Amino acid sequence: MLDRILPGFAGWLMSDGWQAYRHLAQRLRCWAHLTRKAQGLIDSYDHEAQAFGSQVQSAFDTLIGAIHAAREGGKGARLN
Secondary structure, eight states, X not given: OHHHHSTTOOSOXXXXXXXXXXXXXXXXXXXXXXHHHHHHHHTSSOHHHXXXXXXXXXXXXXXXXXXXXXXXXXTTOOOO
């Protein structure tokens, strides 16, 4: 259906994780959806899932901090 709505689409598509988009080579995942998935792992009863969700959320926090720093003039924008 997506190919019928956007025939020949060759740009970047921002999307959630819906399977219908997965065949597109240039697809970006929505930050809000990824953050909710990380939080879902943190809220899990499985300790390994909780730990992984916390690591993912920490990485997201680092990235968004670097993005905000870069927007404010680049100081402190380096990722180690």
